[in-house]
Amino acid sequence: MPELPEVETTVRFLRKARPPILGAGFVDLWSDFKKIVKKPKNFRQFKKEIQGKKILKIRRRAKNIIFELSSGYSLLIHQKLTGHLLYAKWEKDRVNDYIHLKFFLNNGKILALSDLRKFAKVELWKSPDLEKELRSLGPEPLEKNFIFKKFKEALKDRRGKIKQILMNQEIIAGIGNIYSDEALWRAKIHPFKEPSKLSEAELKKLYQSLKEVLKKSIKLHGESISDYRDPSGSRGNFDRIRMVYRREGEKCSRCGRKIKRLKMAGRSARFCPLCQKQNP
């Protein structure tokens, strides 16, 4: 599912796509699941408002794709679990079975939103209002100014399980189930550990592991275990270095112990019970 590396992969692809998306305008819109547009709720109004607007910038914030448009508007797309954007030809009206929204551009192409489970959301904002909305998000872990001190500050005084804290978008932006599992494995930290129980060395290791795994995944164009694809429909290659996520029962590549799965607030945490001890 699209977490930071997958959303980043999509955004980078769209930025350098040919024919260019930057500078292109919206001419028409199609959907068979109008509920996917949450703002404005009225689909006809959304269509009316977006028609004629140009795409000026494409960026990522947390797991959101943001298109900055002309006239001070911004289009936000959150792909949630199974969503992904595809860049395809106009005439090709059936890219896959799960296209629920198509933006027809004036460059002869469409931006299509594929979403098997229909959890994705699409919102049109006035840019300053969106900026206000995004303020509640935590820092971007790959930004230059996200130094170790900032990471420690983000975790300071937080109670609960480290894995859950890493996935909280208000604490650090862009991390979900996959990359929290993978970063904790790399740092040899049990997913249920309290942040206050982490030593300085463990914190440092976690900070480095997190940045490293995100960067490596971006290089590999993200993961495609489930539905994620880049906008050309290609799979990512993160699978090559995926160590624990969805590998319960398999042997830990570091020590050979069987990977375990534990339930946590209605979801799963995968880890190596030998490498990642709760009380070493």
Add this chain to the structure above:
DNA sequence: TGCAGTGTTGCTTC
């Protein structure tokens, strides 16, 4: 066959 599992976010409940 049926039902638990899958995981993000936001809303409701306690």
Add this chain to the structure above:
DNA sequence: CGAAGCAACACTGC
């Protein structure tokens, strides 16, 4: 206030 539960959905695997 915060944590926990659940709904939004559709498909997979046991």
